[in-house]
Amino acid sequence: MDLAPYQDLLYFTPLLLIWVGYFAWRGARERRARDTLAESQAAGLTEPMSLHPVIDPARCIGTGSCVSACPEGKVLGMIDGKAVVVDPSHCIGHGACAAACHRDAITLVFGSARRGVDIPQVSPDFQTNVPGIFIAGELGGMGLIRNAIEQGRQALEAIRRLDGIGQGEGLDLVVIGAGPAGFSASLAAMQHKLRFVTLEQESFGGTVAHYPRGKIVMTAPVQLPMVGKVKFTETTKEALLAFWHSVVDKTGLQVRFNERVEHIQQSGDGFLVTTQQGEYRTRAVLLAIGRRGTPRTLGVPGEELPKVVYRLIDPAQYAGQRVLVVGGGDSALEAALAVSDENGTSVTLSYRSGAFSRAKPKNRERIDAAVAAGRLRVIFNSNVTRITADTVEIDLGEGQSETLANDAIIVSAGGLLPTPFLKKIGVEVETKFGTA
Numbered sequence: 001m002d003l004a005p006y007q008d009l010l011y012f013t014p015l016l017l018i019w020v021g022y023f024a025w026r027g028a029r030e031r032r033a034r035d036t037l038a039e040s041q042a043a044g045l046t047e048p049m050s051l052h053p054v055i056d057p058a059r060c061i062g063t064g065s066c067v068s069a070c071p072e073g074k075v076l077g078m079i080d081g082k083a084v085v086v087d088p089s090h091c092i093g094h095g096a097c098a099a100a101c102h103r104d105a106i107t108l109v110f111g112s113a114r115r116g117v118d119i120p121q122v123s124p125d126f127q128t129n130v131p132g133i134f135i136a137g138e139l140g141g142m143g144l145i146r147n148a149i150e151q152g153r154q155a156l157e158a159i160r161r162l163d164g165i166g167q168g169e170g171l172d173l174v175v176i177g178a179g180p181a182g183f184s185a186s187l188a189a190m191q192h193k194l195r196f197v198t199l200e201q202e203s204f205g206g207t208v209a210h211y212p213r214g215k216i217v218m219t220a221p222v223q224l225p226m227v228g229k230v231k232f233t234e235t236t237k238e239a240l241l242a243f244w245h246s247v248v249d250k251t252g253l254q255v256r257f258n259e260r261v262e263h264i265q266q267s268g269d270g271f272l273v274t275t276q277q278g279e280y281r282t283r284a285v286l287l288a289i290g291r292r293g294t295p296r297t298l299g300v301p302g303e304e305l306p307k308v309v310y311r312l313i314d315p316a317q318y319a320g321q322r323v324l325v326v327g328g329g330d331s332a333l334e335a336a337l338a339v340s341d342e343n344g345t346s347v348t349l350s351y352r353s354g355a356f357s358r359a360k361p362k363n364r365e366r367i368d369a370a371v372a373a374g375r376l377r378v379i380f381n382s383n384v385t386r387i388t389a390d391t392v393e394i395d396l397g398e399g400q401s402e403t404l405a406n407d408a409i410i411v412s413a414g415g416l417l418p419t420p421f422l423k424k425i426g427v428e429v430e431t432k433f434g435t436a
Contacts, residue, residue, distance in 0.1 A: 033077025069100035137181025152184030170281035182288035302387030332412035
């Protein structure tokens with residue numbers, strides 16, 4: 001049998017199958033991306049929580065490398081051959097997508113056209129507009145633990161290069177804050193034998209220390225000065241803090257707790273840092289104080305009652321009580337979930353918007369499961385209007401209200417950026433509306 005007429009067909013068939021398979025895979029990928037985008041829009045989850053990508057379609061060549069690089073899985077998708085942010089609420093500011101883009105089509109920005117974010121002016125070396133004052137970690141807009149640790153280490157490297165470090169009679173550095181960024185910077189300062197002090201107005205661990213008991217903290221491998229590579233994937237707050245305390249014990253790092261900074265003023269080539277306990281003369285200052293600042297209050301009658309708190313410490317204290325949690329971010333959702341696990345609690349979660357757009361997907365899923373199981377109630381588009389000793393009044397909108405029997409209220413409405421303090425020491429603050 002003469003096979004010559006079929007040779008071309010035999011040659012091109014494998015190639016044809018490869019092309020068919022590729023286009024089928026590409027079509028399925030695009031359908032998933034469109035479905036995810038539609039779900040996000042339908043749920044009102046269109047606002048990213050922190051630093052996030054903006055994609056220039058004119059520069060995007062559709063390789064999909066940014067989609068694959070995202071550690072969160074489905075923030076980005078491919079639609080019509082271009083990368084698109086399909087689930088903004090999943091984005092937590094890794095920045096891996098921008099690093100993976102071969103055409104510089106991705107810009108990382110803060111805020112959006114609808115929601116501005118206040119960010120202190122910080123240069124690439126973490127120095128503010130006031131030479132010698134540096135900012136690292138959450139205060140600069142980066143809330144991830146590993147990012148804060150890395151920023152603390154990098155900021156210290158920039159501080160080491162300042163003129164006057166290691167000279168004169170004063171300190172080289174005052175680190176303000178003992179959270180992840182301050183912890184990392186302090187260890188690096190020890191490693192490089194700088195003269196420094198670390199001040200913390202509360203307890204060790206910064207924001208992490210105030211997470212609810214048992215909260216899962218998502219981290220990733222990170223290089224910690226004097227320790228080396230630290231590998232965490234998922235761990236509890238308690239385990240992470242225990243590890244940090246073990247590092248303190250091994251290194252001898254000293255932190256001056258319960259010492260609040262009241263003012264920083266320029267003095268000669270450096271600064272005079274004033275606390276309620278004393279003064280420190282230093283060449284440089286690193287602010288690693290987080291963004292929470294003063295807790296955001298409700299501004300309603302009865303808020304001064306002792307049953308109203310702004311931080312969940314131990315869910316067990318609410319066993320058997322009727323509890324209202326106010327807020328829609330991760331801290332509010334986690335507080336409501338933690339309290340609802342206690343025996344005999346009746347938990348209501350009140351949020352002023354129509355969706356938990358600022359919370360991580362895993363927390364939103366856990367809330368949905370808890371509601372379905374009858375463990376807690378969620379009231380969207382609601383606002384607290386009045387608090388009494390045993391009730392709380394909630395405005396439901398459209399002229400409707402509800403009075404709930406209540407024993408305790410946890411307000412997790414975020415905090416006010418310490419803008420007055422920053423402005424007092426000369427640090428400029430910008431409101432970012434989707435800009436870098």
